Amino acid sequence: xxxxxxxxxxxxxxxxxxxxxxxxxxxxxxxxxxxxxxxxxxxxxxxxxxxxxxxxxxxxxxxxxxxxxxxxxxxxxxxxxxxxxxxxxxxxxxxxxxxxxxxxxxxxxxxxxxxxxxxxxxxxxxxxxxxxxxxxxxxxxxxxxxxxxxxxxxxxxxxxxxxxxxxxxxxxxxxxxxxxxxxxxxxxxxxxxxxxxxxxxxxxxxxxxxxxxxxxxxxxxxxxxxxxxxxxxxxxxxxxxxxxxxxxxxxxxxxxxxxxxxxxxxxxxxxxxxxxxxxxxxxxxxxxxxxxxxxxxxxxxxxxxxxxxxxxxxxxxxxxxxxxxxxxxxxxxxxxxxxxxxxxxxxxxxxxxxxxxxxxxxxxxxxxxxxxxxxxxxxxxxxxxxxxxxxxxxxxxxxxxxxxxxxxxxxxxxxxxxxxxxxxxxxxxxxxxxxxxxxxxxxxxxxxxxxxxxxxxxxxxxxxxxxxxxxxxxxxxxxxxxxxxxxxxxxxxxx
Amino acid sequence: xxxxxxxxxxxxxxxxxxxxxxxxxxxxxxxxxxxxxxxxxxxxxxxxxxxxxxxxxxxxxxxxxxxxxxxxxxxxxxxxxxxxxxxxxxxxxxxxxxxxxxxxxxxxxxxxxxxxxxxxxxxxxxxxxxxxxxxxxxxxxxxxxxxxxxxxxxxxxxxxxxxxxxxxxxxxxxxxxxxxxxxxxxxxxxxxxxxxxxxxxxxxxxxxxxxxxxxxxxxxxxxxxxxxxxxxxxx
Numbered sequence: 225x226x227x228x229x230x231x232x233x234x235x236x237x238x239x240x241x242x243x244x245x246x247x248x249x250x251x252x253x254x255x256x257x258x259x260x261x262x263x264x265x266x267x268x269x270x271x272x273x274x275x276x277x278x279x280x281x282x283x284x285x286x287x288x289x290x291x292x293x294x295x296x297x298x299x300x301x302x303x304x305x306x307x308x309x310x311x312x313x314x315x316x317x318x319x320x321x322x323x324x325x326x327x328x329x330x331x332x333x334x335x336x337x338x339x340x341x342x343x344x345x346x347x348x349x350x351x352x353x354x355x356x357x358x359x360x361x362x363x364x365x366x367x368x369x370x371x372x373x374x375x376x377x378x379x380x381x382x383x384x385x386x387x388x389x390x391x392x393x394x395x396x397x398x399x400x401x402x403x404x405x406x407x408x409x410x411x412x413x414x415x416x417x418x419x420x421x422x423x424x425x426x427x428x429x430x431x432x433x434x435x436x437x438x439x440x441x442x443x444x445x446x447x448x449x450x451x452x453x454x455x456x457x458x459x460x461x462x463x464x465x466x467x468x469x470x471x472x473x474x475x476x477x478x479x480x481x482x483x484x485x486x487x488x489x490x491x492x493x494x495x496x497x498x499x500x501x502x503x504x505x506x507x508x509x510x511x512x513x514x515x516x517x518x519x520x521x522x523x524x525x526x527x528x529x530x531x532x533x534x535x536x537x538x539x540x541x542x543x544x545x546x547x548x549x550x551x552x553x554x555x556x557x558x559x560x561x562x563x564x565x566x567x568x569x570x571x572x573x574x575x576x577x578x579x580x581x582x583x584x585x586x587x588x589x590x591x592x593x594x595x596x597x598x599x600x601x602x603x604x605x606x607x608x609x610x611x612x613x614x615x616x617x618x619x620x621x622x623x624x625x626x627x628x629x630x631x632x633x634x635x636x637x638x639x640x641x642x643x644x645x646x647x648x649x650x651x652x653x654x655x656x657x658x659x660x661x662x663x664x665x666x667x668x669x670x671x672x673x674x675x676x677x678x679x680x681x682x683x684x685x686x687x688x689x690x691x692x693x694x695x696x697x698x699x700x701x702x703x704x705x706x707x708x709x710x711x712x713x714x715x716x717x718x719x
Numbered sequence: 720x721x722x723x724x725x726x727x728x729x730x731x732x733x734x735x736x737x738x739x740x741x742x743x744x745x746x747x748x749x750x751x752x753x754x755x756x757x758x759x760x761x762x763x764x765x766x767x768x769x770x771x772x773x774x775x776x777x778x779x780x781x782x783x784x785x786x787x788x789x790x791x792x793x794x795x796x797x798x799x800x801x802x803x804x805x806x807x808x809x810x811x812x813x814x815x816x817x818x819x820x821x822x823x824x825x826x827x828x829x830x831x832x833x834x835x836x837x838x839x840x841x842x843x844x845x846x847x848x849x850x851x852x853x854x855x856x857x858x859x860x861x862x863x864x865x866x867x868x869x870x871x872x873x874x875x876x877x878x879x880x881x882x883x884x885x886x887x888x889x890x891x892x893x894x895x896x897x898x899x900x901x902x903x904x905x906x907x908x909x910x911x912x913x914x915x916x917x918x919x920x921x922x923x924x925x926x927x928x929x930x931x932x933x934x935x936x937x938x939x940x941x942x943x944x945x946x947x948x949x950x951x952x953x954x
Contacts, residue, residue, distance in 0.1 A: 231900035235887055238788060242883030245876045288781040290899035290907070294753050297781040334799035341792055348785070360785035367789055371796030401737070408744035411752030432740030717756045 227284040230273045230301055233309060233351065236266055237344040241337045248333035256324050259336045263317040266343065270306075270313040277306035278694070283701070283711050285353075292715040293353065294414030300353035300712065304553065304698040308350045308479070311560055312472045316343045318673045319464040322568060325667055326463045326575050329376055335462075338375075342368040342468055349476040353712060355403055355413045358480055362399070365473060366392045366444060372465045373457045384456035391443050391453050399440025405433035416712035419487045419705050427492035434488055434497050441484075444477030446531050447538055448507040455515070458527035463571025466523070470530045470563040475556050478534065482541040482549065482702050489544075489705060501542035506633040508535025513640035517647050522573075523580040525647060526566050529606060532644065533559045536637060540621040541702075543628040550699035551620035557695060558613040558684065562605045565677040569599040572670050585651065587660015594666050596655050598674040603648040605681045608641065613684035616692075766906050766913065766922045767841040775846070776925045780901045784886060786848075787932060791883060794939040797946050806949040810866040822864035829857035837933030841922030847929040851936025858941040862948055870945050875938045882935035889924060889931070 240262040247254060277284060283302035287293065301309065320339070327335055345365030352358050370392065374385035407413055409429045410421045422430070443450045458466050481501070488494060509532045516528030537559065540552030572595055573588065574580040588596040605612035618641070625634040684691050701708070744750070757774055767773035775783050814822075836843075837850030861868045893902030905911050906923025915921040 226898060228894060228899055231894060235891055235894075235900060238784070239884050239887040239891075241788075242791070242880045242887065245880035287899055288779075289777060289893070289901045289903065290897055291778055295756055296778055330804075331799060331802045334795050334802070337795050338792065338799065341788060344788070354781075356779075357782055357785070360782050360789070363789050364785060364792065367792045367796065371792065371799055374800050377800065377802075405740055405744060408750060411750045411754065413753070417752075426743035429740050429743035432736060432743075717753050 227276070228286055230269075230276075230284045231286045231288070231299065232269050233266070233273065233301075233347055234299075234344065236269065237262065237340045237347070241340040241344070244333050244337045244340075248331075252332045255332050255336050256320070259323065259339060260317070260320040262340060263313065263320045263343070267310075267313040267317045270310040273301060274306040274310040277301060277303060278697070285712060286351075292713055294412045294417040294714060294717055297352070297354045297357050298414070298712060299351045300415070300708070301351050302698075302701040302708070302711070303694075304479070304701040305351045307557070307694065307698050308472070308475065309347050311557065312343060312346050312350070315468065315471045315560065315564055318564070318568070318677075319467055321669045321673060322464045322467070322571070323462075325670060326571060329462070335372075335375065338368045338372050339465075339468075342372065342465070342473065346468075346472045346476040350479055353415050355406065355415060355418065355484075357413075359396070359399060359403060362441075362444060362477075362480070363396060365476060366396065369457070369469065369473060373461045375462055375465070376460060378460065380456075381460035384453065384460040388453035388457050391450060395440045395443030395450065397440075398436045402433045402436030402440060405429055405436065409433065412717075414712070414714070415483070415487050416709045417714055417717075419490070419709050420714075422488045423490040425488075425491050430488065430491035431493035431496060434484070434491065434494070435500065437484055438481055438497060438501060441477050441481045442504065444474065445481055445538065446474050446477070446508070446534050447501075447504040448511055448535070449504070451508065451512075451531055454531055455524055455527045458530070458567075459521065459524045463567065463574060466527075466571060467564050467567040470527075470567055471560040474530075474534050475537075475560065478537055478541065478556070479702075481538065482552070485542065486549075486702055486705050487708075495544070498542050498544050502539060502630060502633060505535045505538035505542060506636050508532065508538065509637050510640050513643040517643055519647075521581050522585055522651060523567070523570050525651070526563070526570060529644060529648075530559075530563050530567075532640065533563070533606075536618070536621055539630075539633065539637065540624060543624055543630070545624060545628050546699065546703050547620070548624040548628060549703045550696050551617060551624045553699045553702070554692065554695040555614070555617035555621055557691065558605075558617045558681075561677055561680055561684070562602055562614060565598060565602040565674060565681065566606065568670070568677070569595050569602065569674055572667070572674075573599075576664055576666075582651075582654060585654050585660075586658040587655075589656040591660050591662065592664050592666055594671050595674065598678045600652055600655060601678040601681060603652055605685070607645045607648050611682070611685045613681050613688065613691075615685065616688040762916055764906075765903065765925065766916055767925050768917050768922075769841055769843065769846075771844075772840045772846050772925055772929070776840075776928050777903055777923065780890075780928070783928075783932070784890070784901070787883065787886060787935060790936060790939055791879070794879070794943050794946075797943050801946050801949075803951040805952055807952045808866065808869065808948060809950045809952070810948075813866050814864045819864045822860045826857050826861060829860070830854055833857065833933065833937065837929045838926060839919070840929035841925040842917070842919070847932025848936055850929070850933040852940060854933065854937030855940030855944065858937075859944050862944055870941050872942060872945055875942055875945075879935055879938040879942065882931050882938070886928060886931050886935070889928060893924075 286299035288297045348361030370389045446454045512532035519525035577584045608618040761773045765773040765777045833853035836845040840846035890901040894900045896904040903923040912921035
């Protein structure tokens with residue numbers, strides 16, 4: 225089949241979101257069912273694309289409008305993009321089920337549209353091969369995220385969204401200034417073309433431009449000084465949306481940082497920007513872990529834990545070595561699974577028992593055994609205990625960090641991990657060893673999803689090698705820029 | 720005082736830093752790489768006389784599709800956040816007779832001019848976004864002049880969705896005919912209007928897409944105005 229059909233990954237969510245106003249009259253059930261149907265279709269397409277890319281070993285280059293890059297915009301669906309587009313689709317599919325139960329606030333038709341467009345934005349961010357197009361998809365992602373954060377219409381949600389919108393707006397404008405600088409210096413926006421020209425950019429321009437772009441993306445990627453919006457937004461957003469934020473929206477931002485860093489690696493002043501990211505990432509881990517320690521609300525606690533993991537991924541991606549990037553991508557996959565499970569179960573407790581404060585988790589082991597069990601598996605995995613998936617990726621990140629000569633930051637991250645163990649064990653203790661209330665009937669569909677994710681954690685934990693080979697290919701996709709340039713059919717404008 | 724001076728100092732440092740970066744991009748020097756290609760090939764490849772619209776809709780049409788989506792998200796988001804079961808306009812002061820009569824008289828002219836802008840996107844400056852915004856201004860005028868005026872939002876919502884779908888559909892037809900998403904099939908496969916460059920019936924699918932965008936933007940911005948002007952009422 226023609227590789228250009230991979231553009232359906234963008235076209236399908238878009239046309240389906242535009243279609244929602246026409247079926248909103250059919251009621252809540254119909255709209256939610258429609259959401260499940262579309263995300264299932266998207267999963268099928270993403271599965272086909274991933275299969276195609278991994279079986280041929282060649283990336284799919286989608287050329288919008290039939291124009292060759294750099295004149296037109298191209299999508300570059302390599303090993304990384306294929307893997308993550310699939311993860312995005314699968315998580316969205318699960319969350320479409322969860323939305324049936326978790327989202328009761330009206331208007332549901334608007335929720336469905338924004339849900340689909342959030343999925344679209346993250347897919348586009350990961351697939352695109354053009355700098356300005358990346359900005360457009362980042363705007364799609366972040367503006368849907370603003371709207372969805374405030375969706376519950378409580379005062380808390382409005383405040384969280386307000387913080388997010390102000391920070392996000394400033395971040396996007398920085399990003400845009402950076403893009404303008406780089407375009408001014410090179411005359412092109414295509415990433416492969418930029419990589420070719422990177423060596424010739426004036427060093428100050430390259431440094432300022434790159435730093436501005438990283439700064440802009442750091443808001444989406446939740447790196448330290450710019451992540452103040454994140455815990456509030458995670459807590460206030462509808463539960464399925466929190467899962468999506470943590471599982472792939474933040475990953476799209478991280479990926480964009482890594483991609484642009486390595487694309488411009490020939491530019492002068494590049495290593496200075498790497499160091500900046502390393503410092504931001506280490507601070508993110510430390511600050512987030514210590515903030516998580518004193519949270520009374522479980523959803524907020526896991527939000528902080530998610531931010532600290534994200535800092536670790538950014539650390540790995542900015543090491544500038546192949547081992548670091550591979551480990552970072554591995555952690556991205558593992559973190560997507562674990563945090564999806566954690567936010568799903570915590571969100572489900574929030575829906576079933578009315579709130580996610582720690583009191584609601586007392587005696588959960590007797591009240592909702594299945595949810596409590598999967599939540600426990602997720603928590604143990606998040607701490608990084610052997611035989612769970614995150615253990616492997618954490619070890620690899622720390623080893624890569626030592627190898628690259630950043631022992632001080634590895635020491636800080638390790639120290640922070642001890643703190644992580646403390647608050648997760650406290651949660652597990654509350655679930656199993658504190659007396660609680662009545663038994664609650666659990667939802668079948670959500671239970672199946674939770675068990676599936678928990679099983680995935682253990683399978684990857686016991687047999688990490690299969691995933692590791694996939695992830696190594698994806699890591700090479702980011703790190704090996706010469707290969708990236710070779711794969712994009714540039715038409716040689718002005719060369 | 721301390722806060723303010725610290726802020727000013729930080730801003731000055733950031734400004735200096737940015738100026739350093741900008742100094743490396745000299746003004747007025749020819750830095751166009753891809754730009755030259757567009758200027759040299761725009762007429763034969765797209766049939767548009769207006770190079771900006773050709774780039775925005777045809778060469779980099781993917782971005783425009785994204786921008787249309789951003790606007791759609793904005794209107795959906797506003798509608799989602801301001802949603803209440805029963806909302807009505809609660810304006811009390813009716814405009815003067817001069818104002819209401821003037822608005823009534825002006826309305827068709829503004830709508831016509833907006834349509835003119837988006838239909839002639841491939842020939843004159845403008846296009847779908849300014850055209851759509853002009854049309855929304857006409858509805859804003861009605862809202863401001865009349866205390867009871869309301870757009871038919873059910874119909875507007877449907878039109879908005881249909882317009883968005885037709886944009887994606889035009890792209891998908893390109894995928895089916897030419898093999899690429901957003902492929903300009905009217906110009907490059909059918910060669911329709913190739914001997915007509917510079918007149919109304921040329922420009923491949925640019926006028927079609929701009930008409931779609933114009934309708935979509937017009938209904939969307941009117942919808943945002945409508946949502947923001949109404950207040951909750953309790954029975």
